[in-house]
Amino acid sequence: MNMNRGNMNNAHPRRMTQQRRAILDAVARLGCHPTADQVFEMVRREMPKVSLSTVYRNLGILAEQGDILPVRGYGDEVHYDHNTHEHYHGICRICGRMIDLPADTVKASAMSDEWRERDGFEAEEIVVTVTGICSGCLNATQKG
Amino acid sequence: MNMNRGNMNNAHPRRMTQQRRAILDAVARLGCHPTADQVFEMVRREMPKVSLSTVYRNLGILAEQGDILPVRGYGDEVHYDHNTHEHYHGICRICGRMIDLPADTVKASAMSDEWRERDGFEAEEIVVTVTGICSGCLNATQKG
DNA sequence: ATAGGTGCAAAACTTTTGCGTCAAG
DNA sequence: CTTGACGCAAAAGTTTTGCACCTAT
Numbered sequence: 001m002n003m004n005r006g007n008m009n010n011a012h013p014r015r016m017t018q019q020r021r022a023i024l025d026a027v028a029r030l031g032c033h034p035t036a037d038q039v040f041e042m043v044r045r046e047m048p049k050v051s052l053s054t055v056y057r058n059l060g061i062l063a064e065q066g067d068i069l070p071v072r073g074y075g076d077e078v079h080y081d082h083n084t085h086e087h088y089h090g091i092c093r094i095c096g097r098m099i100d101l102p103a104d105t106v107k108a109s110a111m112s113d114e115w116r117e118r119d120g121f122e123a124e125e126i127v128v129t130v131t132g133i134c135s136g137c138l139n140a141t142q143k144g
Numbered sequence: 145m146n147m148n149r150g151n152m153n154n155a156h157p158r159r160m161t162q163q164r165r166a167i168l169d170a171v172a173r174l175g176c177h178p179t180a181d182q183v184f185e186m187v188r189r190e191m192p193k194v195s196l197s198t199v200y201r202n203l204g205i206l207a208e209q210g211d212i213l214p215v216r217g218y219g220d221e222v223h224y225d226h227n228t229h230e231h232y233h234g235i236c237r238i239c240g241r242m243i244d245l246p247a248d249t250v251k252a253s254a255m256s257d258e259w260r261e262r263d264g265f266e267a268e269e270i271v272v273t274v275t276g277i278c279s280g281c282l283n284a285t286q287k288g
Numbered sequence: 289a290t291a292g293g294t295g296c297a298a299a300a301c302t303t304t305t306g307c308g309t310c311a312a313g
Numbered sequence: 314c315t316t317g318a319c320g321c322a323a324a325a326g327t328t329t330t331g332c333a334c335c336t337a338t
Binding site: 013014015017019020049050051052053054057058076 | 316317318319320321322327328
């Protein structure tokens, strides 16, 4: 998906270490937008000597390479998303889970045009974060 | 604007202290979505003995009361907005300033309906954050 | 007078960094 | 071999908390 890995000019040849692979794997396998600490706990099961700083370092590198997507704005921690396609996030205020909401890019672009015309702001990246109630918690509520 | 101040049941009668008033004032006067530290620096000019923890405490209380709006997701710090009307935020990647973008609630609501129907997610609050280039920096760029 | 708020200092937390050693290419 | 990466420990940066004193109501 990202063949280039941010290594445009051979200046910083990245090595695919066991740790980096395990960390990328953990983000993908955990699925639900884990924080650095959650990734750490996951990786350390199979690789007990891994350090938290290695996890932070690699999450940063992987994000820089575009292999994962950092998600800020919910709580204090940064979450990481293995889904690098454009999409939005919904956070359930009951269970706290973060879910992916497929983006209708059309609408975001439409707003983008308005901002340029009305406010002179040239939008480059649009992040939408929605708080609400997920389907699971909605069902639970309706059942009693 | 918020007569009720989150004091539904008289359980926690809030006092309007000099510090709280000064902090609310500072957020309003600074305008540009200040962080706790920026508010602290502002308030301390007129009130040299004020403490940073008082600023944090009151920003939390004021946000809880709906007098100001916490803005997360850009950098590590929380920014505070005295504009409590629904609106979006644009962050200029050149000068770093955060500007208000008037919300076209229509489009956000439209997406909201789609999320409910397609993903079963009941949206309650939608936060849109846009990164790009503000009009000032756009002009500066074009001039050379 | 009562109890919410303040200032100070210390702690809590997330994230970053310096450094000697290890290992990927 | 070379040097990017690792693990550890220490530091940095933001935000919270405990506590004795103060002050709005």
